[in-house]
Amino acid sequence: MHIMEGYLPAAQCAAWGAASAPFFVQGVRKARALLAEKRSAALLLGAAGGYCFVMSALKLPSVAGSSSHPTGIGLGAMLFGPWVMVLVGAIVLLFQALLLGHGGISTLGANAFSMAIVGALVGWGTYRLLRRVGAPLWLAAFAGAALSDLATYVTTSLQLAIAFPDQASGLAGAFAKFLGIFAITQLPLAIGEGVLTALIMLYLVKHSRRELTEIGILAPEAGGS
Amino acid sequence: MRRRTKLSLAAAALVLVALPTVLARVGIGVGTDNQAAAAVTSSRPGYQPWFHALWAPPAWLEAPLFGLQIALGLALIGGCLWLLRRRAPGARAGGEEA
Numbered sequence: 453m454h455i456m457e458g459y460l461p462a463a464q465c466a467a468w469g470a471a472s473a474p475f476f477v478q479g480v481r482k483a484r485a486l487l488a489e490k491r492s493a494a495l496l497l498g499a500a501g502g503y504c505f506v507m508s509a510l511k512l513p514s515v516a517g518s519s520s521h522p523t524g525i526g527l528g529a530m531l532f533g534p535w536v537m538v539l540v541g542a543i544v545l546l547f548q549a550l551l552l553g554h555g556g557i558s559t560l561g562a563n564a565f566s567m568a569i570v571g572a573l574v575g576w577g578t579y580r581l582l583r584r585v586g587a588p589l590w591l592a593a594f595a596g597a598a599l600s601d602l603a604t605y606v607t608t609s610l611q612l613a614i615a616f617p618d619q620a621s622g623l624a625g626a627f628a629k630f631l632g633i634f635a636i637t638q639l640p641l642a643i644g645e646g647v648l649t650a651l652i653m654l655y656l657v658k659h660s661r662r663e664l665t666e667i668g669i670l671a672p673e674a675g676g677s
Numbered sequence: 678m679r680r681r682t683k684l685s686l687a688a689a690a691l692v693l694v695a696l697p698t699v700l701a702r703v704g705i706g707v708g709t710d711n712q713a714a715a716a717v718t719s720s721r722p723g724y725q726p727w728f729h730a731l732w733a734p735p736a737w738l739e740a741p742l743f744g745l746q747i748a749l750g751l752a753l754i755g756g757c758l759w760l761l762r763r764r765a766p767g768a769r770a771g772g773e774e775a
Contacts, residue, residue, distance in 0.1 A: 462728075
């Protein structure tokens with residue numbers, strides 16, 4: 453989903469950066485509050501950050517002879533809420549831009565907006581909604597992670613369409629064109645990320661019940677799944 | 678944790694770290710990032726990025742660097758989960774509650 457260095461007009465790079473900045477500040481505040489109030493959750497947050505690091509580096513083949521990578525944002529967003537993962541996602545994107553030449557510094561704001569903000573909000577929102585209507589934990593985790601992944605790439609498509617509207621069909625035509633590139637490739641990877649995330653969530657329920665209870669994923673006396 | 682489980686996890690971690698390099702050699706198709714960049718230049722012939730990366734790894738180093746990122750992530754996961762298990766009630770006594 454990374455928009456490559458210099459592939460957005462400078463004004464739009466600045467606009468996406470400005471749009472992302474308040475979320476980043478809120479992410480820092482929430483992370484500090486979380487670590488101050490619930491210290492035992494720090495290790496779980498570290499593991500969620502590690503998961504994001506691993507998943508976003510896994511470039512995998514997909515359909516139509518193309519390749520892409522999952523994002524890993526959904527798991528942390530479901531566990532800790534979206535704001536903390538804005539911070540984690542931005543760190544991952546900065547690491548990749550500086551060390552791997554993947555994505556870019558100029559496009560960091562746009563990439564952070566799609567992956568760390570939209571991805572986290574969609575993952576968290578989907579999970580919370582499904583849990584509220586009584587969906588089992590595994591289903592909510594699967595849908596949250598898969599839709600978080602897909603939403604990231606839909607947002608990237610929209611960002612590129614805004615920057616480069618089709619000269620004949622306009623914004624909608626360009627959006628469809630970029631969706632054709634990103635969404636088809638991403639669909640199997642998003643399903644895979646959803647399955648893996650659901651399995652990890654079930655593992656955490658079994659082995660980290662105390663931490664999940666502390667951060668509010670499990671009710672103190674509930675079975676959880 | 679049983680020795681066999683530890684060995685399995687270590688083998689899985691090695692496979693994951695080596696995966697980018699192996700897949701790069703095998704060929705996994707064009708990345709969507711590059712496809713999107715190509716779509717931009719095809720719709721705007723002559724478009725040139727206005728900013729270039731301060732540093733970009735040579736092509737041969739790219740996959741190992743992705744492997745490095747995976748290794749860092751796995752180390753973070755492993756370290757945090759190990760500490761979680763150590764802190765869990767009953768862990769010192771060898772309980773399974775961790």
